[in-house]
Amino acid sequence: MSKQIKGREIHLKSRPQGEPTPGNFELVEVTVPEPAEGQLLVRNLFMSVDPYMRGRMNDVKSYVPPFKLGEALDGGAVGQVVRSRAPGFQEGDFVTSSGGWREYHVADARQYMKVDPNVGSLSAYLGVLGMPGMTAYVGLLDLGKPVAGETVFVSGAAGAVGGLVGQIAKIQGCRVVGSAGSPEKVKHLREDLGFDDAFNYKDGPVADALARTCPEGIDVYFDNVGGEHLEASIGKMKNYGRIVLCGAISQYNATAPTPGPRNLTLAVGKRLTLQGFIVSDQRHQHRRPDFLRDVGGWLREKKVKEVETVVEGLDKAPEAFIGLLRGHNTGKMVVKLASGPA
Amino acid sequence: MSKQIKGREIHLKSRPQGEPTPGNFELVEVTVPEPAEGQLLVRNLFMSVDPYMRGRMNDVKSYVPPFKLGEALDGGAVGQVVRSRAPGFQEGDFVTSSGGWREYHVADARQYMKVDPNVGSLSAYLGVLGMPGMTAYVGLLDLGKPVAGETVFVSGAAGAVGGLVGQIAKIQGCRVVGSAGSPEKVKHLREDLGFDDAFNYKDGPVADALARTCPEGIDVYFDNVGGEHLEASIGKMKNYGRIVLCGAISQYNATAPTPGPRNLTLAVGKRLTLQGFIVSDQRHQHRRPDFLRDVGGWLREKKVKEVETVVEGLDKAPEAFIGLLRGHNTGKMVVKLASGPA
Incomplete structure (x- = not known):
C-alpha cells in the first residue's frame, strides 16, 4: 500500500535563448510523495507539448506565470489513478490534469477531471477533446x-x-x-x-x-x-x-x-x-459542454479526424517540444509515457 | 429667378506624393447650373476638411472612391438653400451635404439633410454634431x-x-x-x-x-x-x-x-x-438619433464644448487641409465660405 514509487520528471535547467536546446532540460528521478487525504496519485499515460509552453520558459510576466528553474515543468497530461484518497475517484479512473512532464503526479482531487475513454482515444483529451x-x-x-x-x-x-x-x-x-x-x-x-x-x-x-x-x-x-x-x-x-x-x-x-x-x-x-483570446479564461468555460458534445459527436460520426504525432518516453519529451516548434508534428504532438497503471 | 450664378470650386489638379502641396489644387470658377425638378441650389456657408480626404487623393481603391483629377473635390458642407425645386425644402433652410469644396452646390434633395441652427453653431454640423x-x-x-x-x-x-x-x-x-x-x-x-x-x-x-x-x-x-x-x-x-x-x-x-x-x-x-470601423456604414446609422440627442443635450448643458479652428475663404481651403495634416488645428478645422445666402 505504501510502497515507495520512484518517478522521473523533466526540469527546466536553464531558460532558452532563442530556440530551445536539449541542454535547457534535465531528466530527474524523484521519489513520488504519498497522496494525502483528498489527493490522488496518478500515473501519466500521455503528456502534451504545446507551443504556448515556449512563452513560459521566458522569465516574463504573462497570462500564466513562467516556469521556475530547477523544478518540474507542467502542462496537460492524461493518466490513470493509481491511488485515490478522495471521494468520487477510484483506482483505474482516467483523468486529465496539468501535471505533465512527469511520470507520476500527486495533487488535490479538484485538479483532476475524469474523462470517458470511449469517446476518442485517451490522448485525444490532449488534442481534439482537450x-x-x-x-x-x-x-x-x-x-x-x-x-x-x-x-x-x-x-x-x-x-x-x-x-x-x-x-x-x-x-x-x-x-x-x-x-x-x-x-x-x-x-x-x-x-x-x-x-x-x-x-x-x-x-x-x-x-x-x-x-x-x-x-x-x-x-x-x-x-x-x-x-x-x-x-x-x-x-x-x-x-x-x-x-x-x-x-x-x-x-x-x-x-x-x-x-x-x-x-x-x-x-x-x-x-x-x-x-x-486565451481559452482557459473563465468567460469561455460555459462553452465546454457544447464543445465536448459537438466535437465528441463529430468524432463519432467521423466528421472530425483525430490526428497525432506520438513520441515515446519521457526522456524524449524535450526533443518532442523542440520538434513541435520546428513543425515536426502533424496534428497533435503527444508524448506517450506508459500504457497503463503501475 | 434664373439669373446665372458664378461660383468657385477647388479641383484636384494632381495627386499628392507624400505631403500635399498647394500645387495639387486648383481654384476654378464655374457657372452654377440651374436646379432641375427635385433639386436644390445651396450656397455653402462652411466646408469641412478632414484627414480621411488624404486617402481619397490617392488613386487607390478604398471604402470611398478616389477623387478624380480635374474635378471638384467633395466633402462635408453646411449651407443655406438659395432655390428649392423639391418639396419639403424652402429658401433659407439650413442643410448639410457632401458637396463641399465649392461655393454653390446643386443636387437632388435627398442628398441634403435639414439641420436645426439652434442646437449648436451651424459649423458644429461639420464637427461635434456631424x-x-x-x-x-x-x-x-x-x-x-x-x-x-x-x-x-x-x-x-x-x-x-x-x-x-x-x-x-x-x-x-x-x-x-x-x-x-x-x-x-x-x-x-x-x-x-x-x-x-x-x-x-x-x-x-x-x-x-x-x-x-x-x-x-x-x-x-x-x-x-x-x-x-x-x-x-x-x-x-x-x-x-x-x-x-x-x-x-x-x-x-x-x-x-x-x-x-x-x-x-x-x-x-x-x-x-x-x-x-467606418462611421458612414449602414450598420451604425441606427445610432444617429441617439447621437444627436445625447451630444446635442451635452452641448446645451455645456458638458461638451464645441472647439473649432476657422479658416476664411474657399481659396484658403487647400492650405487649411494641408495645415490639418500638420496638426495646425485645435478642434474641428472648418473653412468659412460665406455668411448667408446670396
Missing part, C-alpha cells in the same frame, strides 16, 4: 463567427489547433484554406482533412499564395503563426473580416522584437476586427 | 465600450474626433488621458476639455509618456494616429482592453509601407480586441 480542441472551437465559432459560404483561412493548419479549426469550418459550410510547412502536410490537409485548398508557405510569399488560393478574399483568418502570415492575410481580408489571434509560433523563439504588420491601417477601411 | 462627432460617439461607446472607472487613452486628442472622444469618456465616468502635438494643445486638453492628463507626444517616446500618465494601464485606446502611438498603447493595454482603430494620421502622407506594431502578439495574452 485544450487545443477547445481553442479551435471557441476561437473559430465564438470569435471568428464564420457563416456558411464564407472563406476561412487558417495558418499552422496541420497543427493540433489549426487542423480542427479547418475541419469545424468545413462542418459550418465554409470554404477552407490552410497553410503548412511541407508538401506532405499540404497533402494531408487536402486529402485527409478535407480542406478546399492548402499551400506550403515555404514555397514563396504568403501573399502570392493567398492571392491564388483565396482569390475573392478572406472572411475569417485564424492566426496561429503571426509575422508574414498575418500581414498577408490583412491584405487579403474582405470588409468586416474577423482575425482570430490565437498564437504566433513564428515568433516564439524570437530574441528581438519582430516586425508588425505594415498594413494594419487597412483594418480601418476594411472594418476588420482582430481579437486575441 | 461626421466627426458621430465617429467619436459610435467608436467610443459602441466599439470601445468604456465602463466608469476605466482608463481611456485617445491620440490626436486635440482634433475634432479626439476632443469629443475624451469629453464623452469623461461623461461616462472614465479617467481620460490624451496626446497632442504642442504644449498649447496639451493645456487645452487639461484646462478646456477636462482631460485628467495629457502629454505632448513630441516631447519623448510615447511609451514613456504612457507609463507616466497611465501607470495602471489602458482599458480603451481610441487610435487616430497609428504608428508609435499604437505600438506604445498595445504595450500598456490591460487585459481585455479594446483598441478602436479610427485612423492613422501619422501615416496618411507615407509613400512607403510604415512599420506595424512589433508587439501585436501581446494581443493574444492580453486578450485585446482591435476593431476598425
Whole structure:
C-alpha cells in the first residue's frame, strides 16, 4: 500500500535563448510523495507539448506565470489513478490534469477531471477533446463567427489547433484554406482533412499564395503563426473580416522584437476586427459542454479526424517540444509515457 | 429667378506624393447650373476638411472612391438653400451635404439633410454634431465600450474626433488621458476639455509618456494616429482592453509601407480586441438619433464644448487641409465660405 514509487520528471535547467536546446532540460528521478487525504496519485499515460509552453520558459510576466528553474515543468497530461484518497475517484479512473512532464503526479482531487475513454482515444483529451480542441472551437465559432459560404483561412493548419479549426469550418459550410510547412502536410490537409485548398508557405510569399488560393478574399483568418502570415492575410481580408489571434509560433523563439504588420491601417477601411483570446479564461468555460458534445459527436460520426504525432518516453519529451516548434508534428504532438497503471 | 450664378470650386489638379502641396489644387470658377425638378441650389456657408480626404487623393481603391483629377473635390458642407425645386425644402433652410469644396452646390434633395441652427453653431454640423462627432460617439461607446472607472487613452486628442472622444469618456465616468502635438494643445486638453492628463507626444517616446500618465494601464485606446502611438498603447493595454482603430494620421502622407506594431502578439495574452470601423456604414446609422440627442443635450448643458479652428475663404481651403495634416488645428478645422445666402 505504501510502497515507495520512484518517478522521473523533466526540469527546466536553464531558460532558452532563442530556440530551445536539449541542454535547457534535465531528466530527474524523484521519489513520488504519498497522496494525502483528498489527493490522488496518478500515473501519466500521455503528456502534451504545446507551443504556448515556449512563452513560459521566458522569465516574463504573462497570462500564466513562467516556469521556475530547477523544478518540474507542467502542462496537460492524461493518466490513470493509481491511488485515490478522495471521494468520487477510484483506482483505474482516467483523468486529465496539468501535471505533465512527469511520470507520476500527486495533487488535490479538484485538479483532476475524469474523462470517458470511449469517446476518442485517451490522448485525444490532449488534442481534439482537450485544450487545443477547445481553442479551435471557441476561437473559430465564438470569435471568428464564420457563416456558411464564407472563406476561412487558417495558418499552422496541420497543427493540433489549426487542423480542427479547418475541419469545424468545413462542418459550418465554409470554404477552407490552410497553410503548412511541407508538401506532405499540404497533402494531408487536402486529402485527409478535407480542406478546399492548402499551400506550403515555404514555397514563396504568403501573399502570392493567398492571392491564388483565396482569390475573392478572406472572411475569417485564424492566426496561429503571426509575422508574414498575418500581414498577408490583412491584405487579403474582405470588409468586416474577423482575425482570430490565437498564437504566433513564428515568433516564439524570437530574441528581438519582430516586425508588425505594415498594413494594419487597412483594418480601418476594411472594418476588420482582430481579437486575441486565451481559452482557459473563465468567460469561455460555459462553452465546454457544447464543445465536448459537438466535437465528441463529430468524432463519432467521423466528421472530425483525430490526428497525432506520438513520441515515446519521457526522456524524449524535450526533443518532442523542440520538434513541435520546428513543425515536426502533424496534428497533435503527444508524448506517450506508459500504457497503463503501475 | 434664373439669373446665372458664378461660383468657385477647388479641383484636384494632381495627386499628392507624400505631403500635399498647394500645387495639387486648383481654384476654378464655374457657372452654377440651374436646379432641375427635385433639386436644390445651396450656397455653402462652411466646408469641412478632414484627414480621411488624404486617402481619397490617392488613386487607390478604398471604402470611398478616389477623387478624380480635374474635378471638384467633395466633402462635408453646411449651407443655406438659395432655390428649392423639391418639396419639403424652402429658401433659407439650413442643410448639410457632401458637396463641399465649392461655393454653390446643386443636387437632388435627398442628398441634403435639414439641420436645426439652434442646437449648436451651424459649423458644429461639420464637427461635434456631424461626421466627426458621430465617429467619436459610435467608436467610443459602441466599439470601445468604456465602463466608469476605466482608463481611456485617445491620440490626436486635440482634433475634432479626439476632443469629443475624451469629453464623452469623461461623461461616462472614465479617467481620460490624451496626446497632442504642442504644449498649447496639451493645456487645452487639461484646462478646456477636462482631460485628467495629457502629454505632448513630441516631447519623448510615447511609451514613456504612457507609463507616466497611465501607470495602471489602458482599458480603451481610441487610435487616430497609428504608428508609435499604437505600438506604445498595445504595450500598456490591460487585459481585455479594446483598441478602436479610427485612423492613422501619422501615416496618411507615407509613400512607403510604415512599420506595424512589433508587439501585436501581446494581443493574444492580453486578450485585446482591435476593431476598425467606418462611421458612414449602414450598420451604425441606427445610432444617429441617439447621437444627436445625447451630444446635442451635452452641448446645451455645456458638458461638451464645441472647439473649432476657422479658416476664411474657399481659396484658403487647400492650405487649411494641408495645415490639418500638420496638426495646425485645435478642434474641428472648418473653412468659412460665406455668411448667408446670396
